[in-house]
Amino acid sequence: MQLKPIAQTASGCTSSGCGGRSDQLTHLPKHIREKVHNHPCYSEQAHHHYARMHVAVAPACNIQCHYCNRKYDCTNESRPGVVSELLKPDQAVKKVMAVAANIPQMTVLGIAGPGDPLANPERTFETFRQITEKAPDIKLCVSTNGLALPEHVDALCEHNIDHVTITINCIDPDIGAKIYPWIFWNHQRIKGRKAAEILISQQQKGLQMLTDRGILVKVNSVMIPGINDQHLVEVSKVVKAKGAFLHNVMPLIAEKEHGTFYGIMGQRGPTTDELTALQDQCAGDMNMMRHCRQCRADAVGMLGEDRNEEFTLDKIEHMDIDYQQAMQQRAAYQQQIEQENQQQSRGEMVISLAALKSKKSLRPVLMAVASSGSGVINQHFGHAKEFLIYEANDMDVRFIGHRKVDLYCHGGDSCGEAESKLDKIIRALEGCEVVLCSKIGYEPWETLEQAGIQPNSEHAMEVIEEAVAAVYQEMADKGELTQQHHAWLATA
Amino acid sequence: MTYQIIETCVNCCACEPLCPSDAIIEARPHFLISAKKCTECEGDYIDPQCVSICPIEGAILDSFGKAANPIGSLTGIPAAQWVAMIAEVRASV
Numbered sequence: 001m002q003l004k005p006i007a008q009t010a011s012g013c014t015s016s017g018c019g020g021r022s023d024q025l026t027h028l029p030k031h032i033r034e035k036v037h038n039h040p041c042y043s044e045q046a047h048h049h050y051a052r053m054h055v056a057v058a059p060a061c062n063i064q065c066h067y068c069n070r071k072y073d074c075t076n077e078s079r080p081g082v083v084s085e086l087l088k089p090d091q092a093v094k095k096v097m098a099v100a101a102n103i104p105q106m107t108v109l110g111i112a113g114p115g116d117p118l119a120n121p122e123r124t125f126e127t128f129r130q131i132t133e134k135a136p137d138i139k140l141c142v143s144t145n146g147l148a149l150p151e152h153v154d155a156l157c158e159h160n161i162d163h164v165t166i167t168i169n170c171i172d173p174d175i176g177a178k179i180y181p182w183i184f185w186n187h188q189r190i191k192g193r194k195a196a197e198i199l200i201s202q203q204q205k206g207l208q209m210l211t212d213r214g215i216l217v218k219v220n221s222v223m224i225p226g227i228n229d230q231h232l233v234e235v236s237k238v239v240k241a242k243g244a245f246l247h248n249v250m251p252l253i254a255e256k257e258h259g260t261f262y263g264i265m266g267q268r269g270p271t272t273d274e275l276t277a278l279q280d281q282c283a284g285d286m287n288m289m290r291h292c293r294q295c296r297a298d299a300v301g302m303l304g305e306d307r308n309e310e311f312t313l314d315k316i317e318h319m320d321i322d323y324q325q326a327m328q329q330r331a332a333y334q335q336q337i338e339q340e341n342q343q344q345s346r347g348e349m350v351i352s353l354a355a356l357k358s359k360k361s362l363r364p365v366l367m368a369v370a371s372s373g374s375g376v377i378n379q380h381f382g383h384a385k386e387f388l389i390y391e392a393n394d395m396d397v398r399f400i401g402h403r404k405v406d407l408y409c410h411g412g413d414s415c416g417e418a419e420s421k422l423d424k425i426i427r428a429l430e431g432c433e434v435v436l437c438s439k440i441g442y443e444p445w446e447t448l449e450q451a452g453i454q455p456n457s458e459h460a461m462e463v464i465e466e467a468v469a470a471v472y473q474e475m476a477d478k479g480e481l482t483q484q485h486h487a488w489l490a491t492a
Numbered sequence: 493m494t495y496q497i498i499e500t501c502v503n504c505c506a507c508e509p510l511c512p513s514d515a516i517i518e519a520r521p522h523f524l525i526s527a528k529k530c531t532e533c534e535g536d537y538i539d540p541q542c543v544s545i546c547p548i549e550g551a552i553l554d555s556f557g558k559a560a561n562p563i564g565s566l567t568g569i570p571a572a573q574w575v576a577m578i579a580e581v582r583a584s585v
C-alpha cells in the first residue's frame with residue numbers, strides 16, 4: 001500500500017509555543033528526559049509531532065469508580081476512557097501495525113481499557129509481547145488503577161515497558177470511600193473504607209516499586225469538587241516524593257445521562273477556573289501536564305485528534321502492510337522532526353513583551369485561539385471543537401491549555417438541554433477576553449461581544465504567539481489593561 | 493438451578509477467568525453459565541467468584557432466580573434515582 005506523506009497531515013498540538021518557552025522537562029535527569037522525549041502524553045515538545053494510539057483489549061475491571069458506568073459503552077460515546085471496539089490481542093496487534101505503517105508519528109502504544117489492563121493480564125501482556133517482537137520501535141505504556149500493580153511489576157519490566165500511568169485520586173481512605181464503592185480483592189468483593197485502604201496501599205506500593213526500577217510513572221487524578229479537590233495538593237506531594245515525574249489533574253466529567261453515580265447524584269465537575277487554580281497549586285510541587293485532552297481509551301493519532309475511524313477491523317483486514325519498509329520511513333520521519341526541533345530551539349522563538357514601556361503594571365489576559373494546526377490561527381470560529389488558551393502578560397505569552405467545547409460542563413442549572421452550541425462555547429471560554437480565529441459569523445460575533453469576549457479575525461494565518469502578543473499590545477495601548485475586565489466586574 | 497447470567501451482561505469478561513469450575517462460557521449475545529458445571533464455587537471460595545466481580549447489577553441471578561447483585565448494591569445509586577434517570581433519558585430521546 002501507499003504510504004502517505006505525513007508532514008502536513010497532522011501536527012499534533014496546534015500551538016507552536018506550547019511548552020516552547022520553558023520546556024517543563026528541563027529540570028529532570030537526562031535519562032528520564034530522553035525517555036519522555038518522544039512520548040506525546042508526557043512531553044509538551046513531543047505532542048506536537050508524535051502520536052500515540054490506544055487499543056482496547058482489556059474489558060474487565062477489578063474496581064468500581066463513582067465516575068464510571070460499565071453499562072454505558074454505546075457507539076455514540078465520546079467520553080474519555082470509553083471505547084466501542086473491543087479487540088483480541090491478535091487483532092490489536094494487526095491494528096497497531098496498520099496504524100504504525102500509515103502514521104509514522106505513531107511512537108507509543110498504550111493499553112488503557114476499557115477496564116483495567118492489569119485486571120486482564122493475559123490479554124494485555126500477549127499484546128505487548130507480540131508488539132515488542134514485530135514492531136520493536138514502538139514504545140509501550142499502560143494505565144492502571146493500581147490495584148493489581150505490585151504483582152505485575154516484574155512482568156512489566158520483562159516486557160520492557162517504561163511508561164506507566166496510575167490513576168490516584170486520594171491517599172486518604174475516608175476520601176477514597178467516597179470515590180470507590182468496591183474493589184475485587186483476594187477473591188472477594190470488598191466495600192467501603194476498607195476497600196479504599198487496600199487500593200491506596202496497592203497504588204502507593206506499585207508506584208514505589210516502579211520508580212525503584214527506573215520506570216517512568218505518571219500520576220493521573222480526577223478532580224472532584226468537594227470530595228478530593230484540596231486533598232490533591234497533598235497527593236501531588238506524596239507521589240512526587242515517591243518519584244512520579246508528572247501529575248496530571250483532570251476535571252471530573254459527570255452528566256446524568258452517563259449513568260454514573262456522580263452524574264445521577266448531581267456531583268458537579270470543576271469549573272475551568274477551579275481546575276486551573278488547582279493545577280497551579282500542584283505545579284508548585286511538580287510538573288503538570290496542561291495539554292491533556294482526556295483522549296478516548298482507543299484513540300488513534302495525535303492527542304485530541306482521533307483517526308480511529310480509518311482503522312476499524314474490516315478496514316485493516318484489507319490492508320497489506322510491509323512493516324520493514326514502514327519502519328524505515330518511520331525512522332526517517334522521526335529523524336527529520338528531531339532536526340527541526342533542534343533548529344527551532346536554536347532559533348528560540350520567544351515572544352518578549354518586556355518592551356512594553358508602561359509605568360503601570362498591566363494585568364494578564366487570557367485569549368482563546370481557534371487553530372487546526374501548524375501553530376497558526378487558521379480555523380473558522382464555527383468549526384473549532386476546542387480552543388487553545390494563551391495567557392499574555394507584560395512579560396511574555398504562554399500557552400495555558402486546551403478547552404474542549406463539549407467536554408466542559410460545569411454542572412448546575414445552567415446545564416439544560418436548551419443551551420445552544422454558542423452558549424456552550426461561551427461557557428467553555430470563561431475567563432477569556434479575546435477569541436482569535438480566521439473567520440467568524442456576524443451572529444456569534446455579537447453574542448461573544450455581549451458576553452465580554454472580543455472576537456478577532458484580523459490575525460488569520462499568523463503565528464499564534466505573535467498574534468496574541470500583538471493583540472495584548474493593542475489592548476495595552478488603548479489603556480484597557482490597567483482596569484479590570486468588565487465581564488468579570490459585571491459578574492463579580 | 494445454579495447461578496445464571498442474563499441478557500443485561502455487558503460481556504466484560506471479568507467473571508470468566510475466575511471461575512474455578514470452568515463453567516462460564518464466552519457466548520454471544522452475552523456470557524453464559526453452564527448449569528451442569530457450576531458448583532456455586534463451593535469448596536473453592538467463600539463467595540461465588542462471578543458474582544463477586546461482576547460490575548452489573550442484576551446480570552447474574554442466584555438459584556432462586558433473584559439478582560445476586562440487586563439494584564443499588566454495587567453503584568450505591570438509590571433505585572428510585574436510577575429509575576428516574578432512565579425515564580428522563582428515554583423521554584428526551
Ligand code: SF4
Pocket residue numbers: 494495510511512513514515516525529530531532533540541542543
Ligand atoms: S458461581 Fe462459581 S462455579 Fe458457578 S459460574 Fe460463578 S464462578 Fe463459576
Ligand code: SF4
Pocket residue numbers: 497500501502503504505506507508523542545546547548551552
Ligand atoms: S462479569 Fe458480569 S457483565 Fe462481565 S461478563 Fe461476567 S456476567 Fe457479564
